[in-house]
């Protein structure tokens with residue numbers, strides 16, 4: 275069992291009075307983490323408004339729980355840390371724990387920007403969604419892919435592809451000749467096998 279006090283002090287095998295004292299003396303904007311092994315911990319953050327954030331993780335992000343700060347007091351934090359120290363299952367019933375994944379999903383829905391579906395702009399002489407030109411600009415910054423350990427230059431929209439189209443644009447993502455496709459475009463050629471990037475079996479490594 276290990277107690278991390280705001281990354282400034284670490285106690286191995288803390289006892290109950292260490293825990294009690296550390297919670298009592300926890301300054302605002304400081305945190306405490308009590309962990310038993312990697313991924314298993316209870317942690318608190320003393321918010322600037324004086325309330326406490328409290329989280330409990332049991333090995334994975336699917337089993338990461340938190341409580342509403344407005345519903346708990348410093349005594350609840352003390353109790354939660356003591357129960358974790360004893361590895362008591364009562365910790366789970368002590369408070370109204372909410373899965374972190376659920377809380378994040380709710381926030382994601384609430385915070386999703388409202389994009390008007392009819393917002394169109396003219397770019398390269400064609401109409402497209404208002405946020406798409408930025409996607410095209412961003413795509414030009416990605417000049418190569420790391421694939422199977424090899425760094426390979428991306429294949430831009432070539433002169434012959436789309437010949438005959440008045441604007442000479444990619445029919446899928448709207449880039450001009452010599453520009454790179456917006457990643458995910460089904461007309462982008464794979465630099466590794468020369469097949470269609472979204473369909474071939476090559477993998478892009480995460481770099």
Ligand SMILES: [Zn+2]
Nearest residue numbers: 444447455459
């Ligand atoms: Zn394209």
Ligand SMILES: [Zn+2]
Nearest residue numbers: 464467474476
């Ligand atoms: Zn490929």
